[in-house]
Amino acid sequence: MNREASISVVDLTKRFGSFTAVDAISFDVKKGEIFGFLGANGAGKTTAMRMLCGLSMPTSGKAVVAGFDLYKESEKIKKSIGYMSQKFSLYEDLTVRENNRFYGGIYGLTDEQIKEKTAFMLEHLKLESKADTLVKALPLGWKQKLSFSVAMIHDPQIVFLDEPTGGVDPITRREFWTMIYEAAHRGTTVFVTTHYMDEAEYCDRVSIMVDGKIEAMDTPAELAKQFNAKGMGDVFVQLARTAKRSDN
Amino acid sequence: MGEAVKAERIYKSFQSDKTKIEALNEISFSVGTGELFGLIGPDGAGKTTLFRILTTLLLADQGDAWVDGLEVVSQYKEIRKRVGYMPGKFSLYQDLTVEENISFFATLFDTTLKENYDLVKDIYVQIEPFKNRRAGALSGGMKQKLALSCALIHKPSVLFLDEPTTGVDAVSRREFWELLRNLQAQGITIVVSTPYMDEASLCDRVALIQDGKIMDIDTPKGITAKFNKSLWAARSNDMYKLMNDLRADERINTCYRFGQFHHVTFNEMDHEIKIIADQLISRGHADLRIQKIDPTIEDCFMALMNE
Numbered sequence: 001m002n003r004e005a006s007i008s009v010v011d012l013t014k015r016f017g018s019f020t021a022v023d024a025i026s027f028d029v030k031k032g033e034i035f036g037f038l039g040a041n042g043a044g045k046t047t048a049m050r051m052l053c054g055l056s057m058p059t060s061g062k063a064v065v066a067g068f069d070l071y072k073e074s075e076k077i078k079k080s081i082g083y084m085s086q087k088f089s090l091y092e093d094l095t096v097r098e099n100n101r102f103y104g105g106i107y108g109l110t111d112e113q114i115k116e117k118t119a120f121m122l123e124h125l126k127l128e129s130k131a132d133t134l135v136k137a138l139p140l141g142w143k144q145k146l147s148f149s150v151a152m153i154h155d156p157q158i159v160f161l162d163e164p165t166g167g168v169d170p171i172t173r174r175e176f177w178t179m180i181y182e183a184a185h186r187g188t189t190v191f192v193t194t195h196y197m198d199e200a201e202y203c204d205r206v207s208i209m210v211d212g213k214i215e216a217m218d219t220p221a222e223l224a225k226q227f228n229a230k231g232m233g234d235v236f237v238q239l240a241r242t243a244k245r246s247d248n
Numbered sequence: 249m250g251e252a253v254k255a256e257r258i259y260k261s262f263q264s265d266k267t268k269i270e271a272l273n274e275i276s277f278s279v280g281t282g283e284l285f286g287l288i289g290p291d292g293a294g295k296t297t298l299f300r301i302l303t304t305l306l307l308a309d310q311g312d313a314w315v316d317g318l319e320v321v322s323q324y325k326e327i328r329k330r331v332g333y334m335p336g337k338f339s340l341y342q343d344l345t346v347e348e349n350i351s352f353f354a355t356l357f358d359t360t361l362k363e364n365y366d367l368v369k370d371i372y373v374q375i376e377p378f379k380n381r382r383a384g385a386l387s388g389g390m391k392q393k394l395a396l397s398c399a400l401i402h403k404p405s406v407l408f409l410d411e412p413t414t415g416v417d418a419v420s421r422r423e424f425w426e427l428l429r430n431l432q433a434q435g436i437t438i439v440v441s442t443p444y445m446d447e448a449s450l451c452d453r454v455a456l457i458q459d460g461k462i463m464d465i466d467t468p469k470g471i472t473a474k475f476n477k478s479l480w481a482a483r484s485n486d487m488y489k490l491m492n493d494l495r496a497d498e499r500i501n502t503c504y505r506f507g508q509f510h511h512v513t514f515n516e517m518d519h520e521i522k523i524i525a526d527q528l529i530s531r532g533h534a535d536l537r538i539q540k541i542d543p544t545i546e547d548c549f550m551a552l553m554n555e
Binding site for chain 2: 039040041042136137139140141163166167168169170171172174177178181185195196197198201202220221231232233236237240241
């Protein structure tokens with residue numbers, strides 16, 4: 001168990017009845033690292049991510065997230081991490097400012113802190129003119145950038161991003177990754193899933209899950225070498241094709 | 249080759265609070281019979297609205313459209329018999345089993361699974377082992393195959409697929425496109441939308457759509473041939489610093505990350521690249537590689553967005 005790591009996982013397992021969704025996965029993620037968590041649909045990514053966020057108890061194995069034990073300190077974990085996905089992010093019927101206020105409040109920020117954070121965010125995202133606009137009226141790309149900022153409102157040690165760029169236009173997708181790089185540069189650990197293989201190349205390290213197990217984990221360049229592949233797309237296809245578990 | 253779909257200056261707007269959103273702003277295009285035609289664009293571009301108008305589920309504010317030679321407003325009933333539509337959101341009956349959903353849709357069109365079995369066989373055999381499972385309990389991939397089987401059950405002449413591969417992993421996406429090619433070979437015209445730019449090259453022709461407007465329509469090769477700047481791929485040992493250094497250089501027009509490389513266009517002539525490369529090396533970039541490359545559809549899409 002590596003207590004220095006931002007995330008440290010040993011033999012983490014989750015079974016649903018006779019079905020082993022996550023099968024003894026082990027890995028460490030360093031502080032400030034961008035860690036890509038890849039796998040085909042049904043490989044067990046979501047189940048693993050839910051456990052790391054303290055939302056689902058493992059069947060067995062150990063994990064320390066942001067310095068806290070997954071079994072005994074899951075509430076502390078929840079306070080130390082940020083989370084966003086394409087599906088769940090912001091409240092559409094609240095304005096940009098109200099969403100900030102709401103999430104800031106949930107994470108226990110003071111009014112002063114929320115005000116400060118909101119002002120900084122609006123300026124950084126060039127959203128000043130939209131502060132009092134309902135989120136549902138914003139284009140998707142802005143929503144995604146905004147929900148990333150909201151996930152970071154409490155300066156979490158780790159941010160979990162579940163397919164954050166699905167369906168986003170190609171320019172905004174890249175702006176989003178610039179935000180990820182900036183966050184990692186400031187020391188935030190980024191744990192990210194994606195179906196865009198070019199985005200897998202942007203990660204410091206990538207793991208690929210097949211049938212509940214991690215079958216490969218290294219830097220994109222090393223993985224390409226190991227699999228004699230042109231890039232992460234080829235590596236992914238080679239591994240995912242070995243899956244025995246049918247997608248059912 | 250006849251026209252399976254024809255749209256002329258289709259305009260549709262929606263009112264949201266006080267703002268008017270122009271979902272489709274004078275869209276015109278046509279799809280030839282037997283063609284595999286792609287609508288490529290991000291969420292919010294207007295793809296779903298366009299599909300709903302063409303499948304007679306929504307009326308355009310202005311403009312005209314025909315599907316299989318029939319006019320979408322006056323002949324909507326006939327169109328509905330002839331098109332297959334797979335919406336982006338799973339829309340089958342979750343409480344019915346796989347088999348029940350299929351026989352329900354077959355009955356609506358006065359047909360049976362047996363009658364057009366050749367058409368759906370490749371897809372149906374993959375869901376057959378689960379035929380007694382309720383649709384709501386299927387995995388994403390299986391739901392998609394069931395929805396496609398239901399959309400094909402009446403042997404439609406035109407098949408509309410709204411983002412069938414969104415959220416689907418890279419391997420399953422490749423398999424899905426192979427299925428589409430097989431359907432096309434059986435004479436079905438296919439109009440498919442996707443936010444994945446790399447899927448454009450799998451279509452006969454594509455329309456690049458953004459903010460309710462078509463930015464370009466052509467074959468994938470025709471689109472990339474129109475890219476009128478020289479494009480370079482650059483990499484070094486520190487990609488983040490390289491991006492910042494390139495963007496700070498005023499001779500650089502655009503610089504975007506593309507997988508292992510940055511794709512860069514210059515304002516200067518090609519031979520200037522050597523000078524820029526030397527300057528980057530003197531700024532501490534190790535393992536610097538810069539090479540001229542052919543543009544992808546995504547390069548073209550971004551260039552058109554910037555125009």
